[in-house]
Amino acid sequence: MMLIPELWNWASLVWLAIGIILLVYFVTFKNVKPMQRFALGLGLAFMAIAFVSPIGYLAKGYVFSAHMIQHLLMLLIVPLCFILALPKQRVSSWFSDTPKPRLAKTLVMAGWLGGVGAMWFWHVPTFCSVSTQNASLGLLRDSSFLLAGLVFWWPIFGPLESTRLSPPSGIIYLFSACLGCTLLGIYITFTNSTVCPIFAGSADSLGVMSKLQAAGFTPMVDQNLGGLLMWVPPCSLYVGAIISLLCRWYKVLDPESVPSPVVGDHEPAHLV
Amino acid sequence: MSTFPLLQPASPEAQAIFDLFIMVVLISLGIFVVVTGLIVIALWRGKAKSDTPKQEFGSSKSEIFWMTGPILILIWIFVITTKLILTTNAVPKIQPTDATHELELHVTGHQWWWEIQYGDSSIVGANEIHLPTGTKIRVKIESADVIHSFWIPQLARKMDAIPGHPNYIWLQATKEGVYEGRCAEYCGTQHTWMKFKVFVTSPEEYEKWKQEAIAAGKTTATQVAKTAPAAQDAASKNAKLSTKEAGRAIFMEEGCINCHALEGLSTPSIGPSLTRISDRAIIGAGVLKNSQENLGRWLKDPQKYKPGCKMPDFNLTDEQVKQLVTFLWSP
């Protein structure tokens, strides 16, 4: 199937976005470390895959699970890569050294609500169908995913130490976000009603759908798979991030380099 | 009857599961030997020491080094598991039209017996399944009351019978023979005696069995119909009743008819169908071997053999039992 040339959308607008990001990145940051350059490249590559490869084609109202893969790439993977691509010192130099508990708190709230909320919001049946059919709404959705993803990962892997969460709070942040995705994922996997009506029983000009359905890939299986995709990969990614936070926590040795606790006293996230 | 039904598969599916099982057992044995070996060596080396050993706190490198093996093994197990899930599970539900399944079997779990309906004929049986070799049969599994589980170790995976949630499996036997099946999910007092037997024969013999069963069903129906007026008539003149006719009267009057189906006479399925009961191998879903004597014993006091089962003790006299057995046993 990968070989059908029509499934590849080489003329996608995403190239333009990639070009702009590359330009801005290399104009702003000089002397980037190879790892960061690699992270940027990886992020851009995933972005291209999300729109240029057959995933992009099938996500346009044909296959729900492809649509879900696209979302996950845009909400979780690409922003994570971008965040990791930011050089620490350069970004830190933009801000003063004083701790900013208020900014940090806002970022945490915005990140959590953005990360979990974007997923929920765009899967309300109406919004899901409309944004799939309407190109400009689709653009809005994809850019909101990217933005939400950036804000979501900022308190965990952001380049600014003073706006990072302490590891125990970060674990709660990620775990609760994981539960948020899990609930939606479980709902989509186990429900008998159609979550995104536009994907139910659509036919396409290339006849890919009929081939898929003949092979047993019915809309219901598709939706189950989509639900599992929303549930499993994000949670695995979060568990991975939690492991990296644990490593960070146990490695902290001298009190000077301890990231100061940023969350106020009446936050649930504040453990230690 | 084989001693280790789980290790003696008689269908492609059971064979595939068996192969996977053996693979995982071998992997597990390997891991067990390595881990236990390391522990025993460590203990052996530490046994004689009494001084303070070097205080080691661990290293991330060795942790990662030691965990790569298990990670790879788990990925491998995951891959072979997924492969087998994809080939055996769920397919019947998604594609009812796929593969050859002229014969569809409809199995319903009851507390505590199995109702068996054959899709290609009108035959309704209980606690017994007849199958031809080779054919891949779709089985629809349902429950009439609580959750049961349909399991024939040598032929197919276990599948729960859930009220309001029909499940489907493939059933395909390669070797002729008699196989044991049973309910595997705890379903109440008499979960223990909820067994059934599977008779796998050649397609020709199966066809023969089917025709005979259909014919026998019809015979029963006509017989039952024939004895009917006589029985009613005879009810007034008790003495002249033949044993069989008296049995029929008991069947009608004592309430058997309210729970049991008998072709041509009644259709309820609270208890198993009694049509052609003389052909059955077991009574009480496995608690007794079927014979006229055992059927009599069962009718005399079912609660003695299957305490808690839904069939009450009707306090029949020996004479009545004999009449009832004669009636049920005759074609």
Add this chain to the structure above:
Amino acid sequence: MLQPDDLVDPSRRNLFSWVCSVDHKRIGIMYMLLAVFFLLVGGVEALLIRAQLAVPKNDLVSPQMFNQLFTLHGTTMVFLVGMPVFTGFSNFIVPLMIGAKDVAFPRLNAMSFWMLPFGAVLLYFSFFTGSAPDAGWFSYAPLSTKPFSSLPGVDYWIIGLAVMGIGSISGAINIVATVMCCRAPGMSMQRVPLFVWIMFMQAILIVITIPPLNSAISMLLIDRVLGAAFFEPARGGSALLWQHFFWMFGHPEVYVFALPAFAIVSEVIPVFSRKPIYGYAFVAGSSTIIVLLSYTVWAHHMFAVGLGMGPNIFFAAATLLIALPTGVKIFNWTATLWGGSIRFTTAMLFAIAFLIQFVVGGLTGIMFATVPVDWQLTDTYFVVAHFHYVLVGGIVFSLFAATYYWFPKISGRMLSERLGKLQFWLWLIGFNATFGIQHLLGLMGMPRRVYTYDDNPGWALCNGISSAGAVFMAAGTLVLVWNILKSIKSGAVAGDNPWEGFTLEWGTTSPPPLENFEELPEIKSRRPVWDADHPDLADWKTEKTPEDRGHRPAAAKVAAWSFVISEAIFFILLLVSYVVFNSGDEIEGPTAETALDVSRTGIFTFILLSSSLTFWIAERCLRKDKIGGFKLWLGLTILLGCVFIGGQVWEYSGLFSNGITVNRNLFASTFFTVTGFHGLHVTGGIIVLGIMFMLGRLGYLTSKRTHVFAAVGVYWHFVDVVWIAVFSIIYLDVFK
């Protein structure tokens, strides 16, 4: 403030002083004694089961009796042995290990304990009604619903479990607060002994794992008593929902037992190898990961229910994944043994047996994670063997290790090593005979939960061996009881640190004084007592650990947040059941659209939400010591809450007069369940606010005690947040 046990003279050793005690050590001991008692009860039940199965076609007990026996055996061992015994050890040891005087909330601790015997009495009282529960410890619906279990046994089971669940959650919240708030200076979170860290994780797991059970059993109780049909497929309910909810509790519950076993072994193995634990961070971190993952594997108990291939593959992957953090631990324990100088004490022998038997249980667990194999093996004796290798071979053995290891600290006297070794060998032989052979029985196709079996070739022999093994275990248990009784009277005096242990509990007398420590050693590493005993080899010289930054959150707030998280899960699951039962196309009878007045409830929603605002203002007033304003705004909050409840009464009476009651249809059942439980929470909140109001009037609440009031606020705001979810899901119907 009164100190714990001020009320009772500690020198008095009478029974009354134990009943009234709020000392964590005494409560810990009571937990353990309760567990030992029920270990014997559950053990006798197990012996009866094995006696019945010793020979084919046995009729020692009736089938009904047999089913009651295995139901009570499971329930007792889980709720009355497993939970209390580890809570007991946690209670006794954790405060000592972190250098605290007591747990964070000593009175709550006493309440948590006394809930248990209360629940136990309820559970076992069912015997006197003539019908002990017999639907299995998992009580699968619809077997446990009224049409199939009409006798009150299951009701006693539900209420007993609910009571014990309350005790477990409050006990766990106490441990969470203790570990977070009561650590001695110098003891940073990264320096707590592994036992403390893992028991901390276990407590968190209890807090989040009991709520699904509470949701499930409250729905079942509503089914049984009020005639709803959540779990009755014949009336539109779902037989599978019970399984989902139950195993969402049931599987993490396995880790509630496994984590303490890991915790114990992580203390015993290093001490008797004379080495620190290898890879502290990995053992601690992997426990955290287990807590997180344990919530994602529940459906591997349901591979045979026909979930479809997607969920099957997912849960297989998750189950295989959770094997990794356990594997990390096995590796680290082995590495700790490696190069150590081993002392084969009884505690160490049990720990080693734990290690090997747990590996066996873990490996058979992997077999069950390979879904097709599970399709064959589940519900046979193979699975019985598997989980008994985990629960008995692993967890009970670790428990014996803990008993021999900490008994000197608890009682001040040593247990006899000679009798201990006798017990060890009896148990080792007995356990492996009983359960090892059951692997074979499983392969022979013997199903679980059958009261008898046909005389198939080999079955009688294997079952005979299995039953004979049980006798060895029973004998071993009697040896232990004898050993304890004898040692308390005439055992060798232990001294402070008989095992040359590393952690703080060995730095005080045995048994410890009421306030635990007269003087704390300096805490600069994970092994303060080792550092004090071996100044040259002190850990902090070679192995740096993060310094304590001295931050300790307010215990009341930690407790409030833990409680709120627990309650949130309870409500989420009730809302899930609402969505499940109301997202279908056709429901006969009233629905949310036809029966509810959205705009009217909207006004009451506004009223409830504004009570959060008034509460916030009241809190600000209290912080600034403006008691007058505080009382005014708090009074207004209470009033708004009462108005909301009044609105709910109005709505309910309207529904009732239209004939819409909880048993009408599934919409009505779910609606009344969700809003009813929310209403109960609001009512509870109003009562607590009333108490706060009274305390304010009497002058007990001042700006210095705002954290208590803030803790109440956490709860009050939570109740409002829940209502937002309830309102948008039920009234605004966002899922349609």
